[in-house]
Amino acid sequence: MRVLVVMDPIQQVNLKKDSTMAMLWAATRRGHQLSYALQQDLYIDQGKAFGLIAPLQVFEDYNHYYELGEKSAQSLADFDVILMRKDPPFDMNFVYTTYILEQAEREGAWIINKPQSLRDCNEKLFATQFPELQVPTLVTSQQSLIREFLHTHQDVIVKPLDGMGGTGIFRLTADGANIGSTLEMLSDNGKLPIMAQRYIPEIMDGDKRILMINGEPVPYCLARIPQNGETRGNLAAGGRGEARPLTENDRKIAEKIGPFLREKGLVFVGLDVIGNYVTEINVTSPTCIREIDDQFGTSIADDLFNVLEQGVSTKRNT
Incomplete structure (x- = not known):
């Protein structure tokens, strides 16, 4: 090819x-x-x-x-x-x-x-199409709504809708300091919507990246474990990567989301899962191939090219 x-x-x-x-x-x-x-x-x-x-x-x-x-x-x-x-x-x-x-x-x-799906499927907002797989989640530019959400859930993660690698992610507690300044900064003083999610304590066991190829999960994920008192597990934020076999719940999540990915032409995708909850669906340039390959001897890129070769062959023969 x-x-x-x-x-x-x-x-x-x-x-x-x-x-x-x-x-x-x-x-x-x-x-x-x-x-x-x-x-x-x-x-x-x-x-x-x-x-x-x-x-x-x-x-x-x-x-x-x-x-x-x-x-x-x-x-x-x-x-x-x-x-x-x-x-x-x-x-x-x-x-x-x-x-x-x-x-x-x-x-x-x-x-x-698929280019249209890259535009349509914002990596934070796409996950909200599966509310049954998420913790309580709010998307708004209104500080009053986020404060109400924080009062209800007490411990909340807030983040921009266009970040990557853990940038701009903050943990807020109802009795914490700097709530107003954090929300003002993230929302550009109420001009931009941001995401608030109830804090998931299982983050300390790892923020799992599940790679999906043509709607099917790779059998192993990479758990990105926060280090040195961090809330974020992202490797770019200093998290430690530990490859693990998928759990039964991981597979159920993948089975639920997989058909939607195929329908949208999203061939290579990374699901972010903390505990039993999906937090993001990464469609732009998902990573973690190398870490999983190194720890489990897989060749995820070859699995991807099996799909690509088959697709091109089918197209040439039609």
């Missing part, structure tokens, strides 16, 4: 942790042809989607892990699969990129994940 990856600058990746590199290494092992673009390399000309695309070679060698060729203008529709792996922030530039990728999709390219 011809595979294009749209990602952050490849020279800046964390080789020990980067899930996109795991995908690129798997693609190379399987004989696929790789190309590379940054978000700003994509464009539309006369109604058609193009990119300034560089040929890419990757190597499983930490001292020499990639080589890029010269960029040239190419039609995005010429690629069998486009991996959209640009990290958040989910800003207007990201939205504009999904419009360009959506044009490529209309021309025949398969975008992982």
